[in-house]
Amino acid sequence: MMAGALLTSIMFVILIYAPNNLVILGGLLLMLGTLFGLGYPAFSVYPMGITTNEVYPLAFSVVNTAASLGAAIFPLGAGLILDRAHWETVFLFLALSSVVCLAILATIDEPIPEEV
8 A cells, every 4th residue: 555655656756857758758657557456456455354244244344445546536636626727736636645645654553453
């Protein structure tokens, strides 16, 4: 989860300085999508290790609901920022959001699994 958030942050910063070349920009966006796609499953799997069989469906639904809200809110936020600023500001906003996610993940106190 942390690697996904960190690499996504780095890719957004790289996009700020991307050249005006469609091939290079397409490659960077492909790499960004790939890194983002590799990081998301960890957020889906994370609740499995810290919940019981009875609570897991609820934990998984909370993770998916938060992901769906993020999928709706972040493009809206990016569009609102783009209406008032430039693409650099949008990518900076997304990079900072990934850094905040990384900071939250770094401060989570992981429970120790019980022996069965």
